[in-house]
Amino acid sequence: MAERAHALSTVDGYSGYGAEQGEKKLRAAIAATYYADSGIEETDIFVSDGAKCDISRLQVLFGSSVKIAVQDPSYPAYVDSSVIMGQTDLYQQDVQKYGNIEYMRCSPENGFFPDLSSVPRTDIIFFCSPNNPTGAAASREQLTQLVKFAKNNGSIIVYDSAYAMYISDDSPKSIFEIPGAKEVAIETASFSKYAGFTGVRLGWTVIPKELLFSDGHPVAKDFNRIVCTSFNGASTISQAGGLGCLSPEGLKAMQDVVGFYKENTDIIVETFTSLGYNVYGAKNAPYVWVHFPGRNSWDVFAEILEKAHVVTTPGSGFGPGGEGFVRISAFGHRENIIEAARRLKELYK
Amino acid sequence: MAERAHALSTVDGYSGYGAEQGEKKLRAAIAATYYADSGIEETDIFVSDGAKCDISRLQVLFGSSVKIAVQDPSYPAYVDSSVIMGQTDLYQQDVQKYGNIEYMRCSPENGFFPDLSSVPRTDIIFFCSPNNPTGAAASREQLTQLVKFAKNNGSIIVYDSAYAMYISDDSPKSIFEIPGAKEVAIETASFSKYAGFTGVRLGWTVIPKELLFSDGHPVAKDFNRIVCTSFNGASTISQAGGLGCLSPEGLKAMQDVVGFYKENTDIIVETFTSLGYNVYGAKNAPYVWVHFPGRNSWDVFAEILEKAHVVTTPGSGFGPGGEGFVRISAFGHRENIIEAARRLKELYK
Structure with a gap:
C-alpha cells in the first residue's frame, strides 16, 4: 500500500x-x-x-x-x-x-x-x-x-x-x-x-x-x-x-493472524467452560457465544464491565434471539485476553 | 499516505x-x-x-x-x-x-x-x-x-x-x-x-x-x-x-495543480474563441462549455473524435439543456492539450 x-x-x-x-x-x-x-x-x-x-x-x-x-x-x-x-x-x-x-x-x-x-x-x-x-x-x-x-x-x-x-x-x-x-x-x-x-x-x-x-x-x-x-x-x-x-506471503500472513485469534478463542472457551457455562461458536469463528440462562444480556454485560472491567457485547443487541447470551470477541492482544480470562474466572468462580 | x-x-x-x-x-x-x-x-x-x-x-x-x-x-x-x-x-x-x-x-x-x-x-x-x-x-x-x-x-x-x-x-x-x-x-x-x-x-x-x-x-x-x-x-x-x-505544503501544491489546469483552460478557450465559437465556463472551472448552435452534441462529439482523435463530452449527456454544447475538460497533460488545440484548429479552420 x-x-x-x-x-x-x-x-x-x-x-x-x-x-x-x-x-x-x-x-x-x-x-x-x-x-x-x-x-x-x-x-x-x-x-x-x-x-x-x-x-x-x-x-x-x-x-x-x-x-x-x-x-x-x-x-x-x-x-x-x-x-x-x-x-x-x-x-x-x-x-x-x-x-x-x-x-x-x-x-x-x-x-x-x-x-x-x-x-x-x-x-x-x-x-x-x-x-x-x-x-x-x-x-x-x-x-x-x-x-x-x-x-x-x-x-x-x-x-x-x-x-x-x-x-x-x-x-x-x-x-x-x-x-x-x-x-x-x-x-x-x-x-x-x-x-x-x-x-x-x-x-x-x-x-x-x-x-x-x-x-x-x-x-x-x-x-x-x-x-x-x-x-x-x-x-x-x-x-x-x-x-x-492474496500473494503467497499475504495468504500465509492472513492464515497466521486467523490462527492467532483462534488461539485467543480457545483461551476464552476454556475460561467459560471451566466455570461451568455452556459456550457455542468459537470453532469456526472469532466469537464465543456464552449462555447465561435466565439472565438479561445487558445485566450480564454490565456486571462483567463493572466488576471485571472487561467489555463484552450483549447478545440481545443482535436481535431478540440473542437474549440471555453475551458475545465475547477474540480480537485482542494476547496479554489482554489472558488478563480478561483471569478476571472472569475471579468474577464467576 | x-x-x-x-x-x-x-x-x-x-x-x-x-x-x-x-x-x-x-x-x-x-x-x-x-x-x-x-x-x-x-x-x-x-x-x-x-x-x-x-x-x-x-x-x-x-x-x-x-x-x-x-x-x-x-x-x-x-x-x-x-x-x-x-x-x-x-x-x-x-x-x-x-x-x-x-x-x-x-x-x-x-x-x-x-x-x-x-x-x-x-x-x-x-x-x-x-x-x-x-x-x-x-x-x-x-x-x-x-x-x-x-x-x-x-x-x-x-x-x-x-x-x-x-x-x-x-x-x-x-x-x-x-x-x-x-x-x-x-x-x-x-x-x-x-x-x-x-x-x-x-x-x-x-x-x-x-x-x-x-x-x-x-x-x-x-x-x-x-x-x-x-x-x-x-x-x-x-x-x-x-x-x-490541508497542510501548508499541501495547500500550496493543490493551488499549483489548480493553477496548472486553469492554464490548460486558457489554451482551450483561446482555441475555440479564435475559431469563432462562443465559449462559456472556464473562468471558475476546469471545464470549457462550447456552443455549436443548431448542431447535435453527439454529432459534434463524433466529428471531433473521428477527425481529430480528441475525446470531448457531448453536452446532451448532462440533460436536455446541454444539447448543442460540448464539454471540454482541462484535466490533461500540457502537451496533450496543446496537441488537441492544434488538431481542433486544423479541423474547424
Whole structure:
C-alpha cells in the first residue's frame, strides 16, 4: 500500500477513476483464491470498500418494497439497512422485532440453523455463516437445504462470508460450493477480519451472471449500475493492499493472524467452560457465544464491565434471539485476553 | 499516505474501525481551511469516500417519496441516483426528461442561473457551483436568491462545491458564505479535483446542526445514522492524504495543480474563441462549455473524435439543456492539450 501511495505521485504510477468494479488483477486474484472450484469468474466479482457498505448498496438495489428474512440473532446491519430503506413496519416493543421482517430463530435447540419448514417466503434472505454473533457455521447439508428453499421460493440469498477463513471443520467457506447456489445467491466478503483491514476498507461481493430476476434480467447488471452511480470503487491504495493479501506471503500472513485469534478463542472457551457455562461458536469463528440462562444480556454485560472491567457485547443487541447470551470477541492482544480470562474466572468462580 | 500505510503494520500505528464520520483532526482541518468564516464546525463535517458516494447516501436519507430539482444541464449523478431511489416517474423520450424531476434550465440566455420565479417548489434542490458541465459559478446575489427561495419553500439545497478551488472571481466558494444558508443547505465537496484524489477516494459533506426537518429533528442526526449503518468511514490511508492536502505544503501544491489546469483552460478557450465559437465556463472551472448552435452534441462529439482523435463530452449527456454544447475538460497533460488545440484548429479552420 505504501508503494502504491508513492507511485501515485509519479507520472507512470498515477491512476484516477475506475474501474468502479475494482482492478482487473484484484478481481482475478479473488476469483482464483476463493472461488477456483465453484465456477465464479473474475467478472462476477465487485470489489468494495467493505461488506457493510455493499449490504446497503444491495438494499438500494432491492428497493423499499421487498421483505427480508434474517437469522435471529444476526449482524445488525441487515435489519438496520432494511429499516432505513423503508422495507419494514414499525418496531414492536413487545417482541423486540420490526414489522415485515422475518426473524429466523437460531438457538442451541436447533443447532443455530432455522427450521426452514416453518419459515414463510421472503424476497431476500440474509444469511451470515460463520454467523456473527453466534459463531455457528452452517454445514454443507444445511446450506444445501437453504439453497433449495430459496430456489423453491424465488428468493435471493445474501450470504455474508466475512468470517469464512476462521472455519476449521469441513463447513463450506462459500455458498457457491453448493450446487445451484449461483442461481439464487449473492456472496459478500471482506478483508477486515483476515488482514485487520477494518480501517483500510476493502471487501468484495460476488454476483454470479447466472442470478436472474424473474423477468430474466441479470441481477449483476443492475448492481453494476448502482456501483457506477453510487460508488466509484474502493481506494486504489486499499486495492493494492488486497493484492498483497492474496500473494503467497499475504495468504500465509492472513492464515497466521486467523490462527492467532483462534488461539485467543480457545483461551476464552476454556475460561467459560471451566466455570461451568455452556459456550457455542468459537470453532469456526472469532466469537464465543456464552449462555447465561435466565439472565438479561445487558445485566450480564454490565456486571462483567463493572466488576471485571472487561467489555463484552450483549447478545440481545443482535436481535431478540440473542437474549440471555453475551458475545465475547477474540480480537485482542494476547496479554489482554489472558488478563480478561483471569478476571472472569475471579468474577464467576 | 505511505507513512500511514507503513504505520498500520506497527502496534502503535495500527487503527481499525471508525470514527465513521472521519478522524477528528481531518474534520477540524476541513472546518478551519474552508469554513473558518462561516461558523461551520468540525462536528458538522462528515468525511466521505467522495462526493458521488455522499450524493447517493443523501438520497437514501431523503427516501423514495421526495421530488428533486436539478440544474439542466448538470452532473448526471443527481438524476441517476434519484431514478435508482424510485423518486421519479418514467423517462419521457420526447422531452428527454424523467417525470417528477424539476429541470431548471441554465443557458447563456439566463447567465446559467435559473429564473427561480418560474421554478415550482421541490423538496430537494441539487445545485452544483461551479457547475459541471457549464463551468458557471453562481454569484453572491444569485446564491442569496437561491437560499431565500429554499427557505420560502421549505426545501433543502444540496450544494455541490467540488470545483470551488477553481473560482477566480469573487463568487462564493461555499454556500455557507450566504447568510441563512445553514438553515437550508447541505454542502458536498471532494479532494478529487484539487489533489488528483479520484482513485484515492476522499471528500466530505457538511450538514450544519442548524438544518432541521419540519418537525425540528436535525438532518445531521439522521445522516449520521446512515453513515454508521451504510458506510464505515473513508480509508484511514486516504484520510492521511487529506491531512497532507490541508497542510501548508499541501495547500500550496493543490493551488499549483489548480493553477496548472486553469492554464490548460486558457489554451482551450483561446482555441475555440479564435475559431469563432462562443465559449462559456472556464473562468471558475476546469471545464470549457462550447456552443455549436443548431448542431447535435453527439454529432459534434463524433466529428471531433473521428477527425481529430480528441475525446470531448457531448453536452446532451448532462440533460436536455446541454444539447448543442460540448464539454471540454482541462484535466490533461500540457502537451496533450496543446496537441488537441492544434488538431481542433486544423479541423474547424
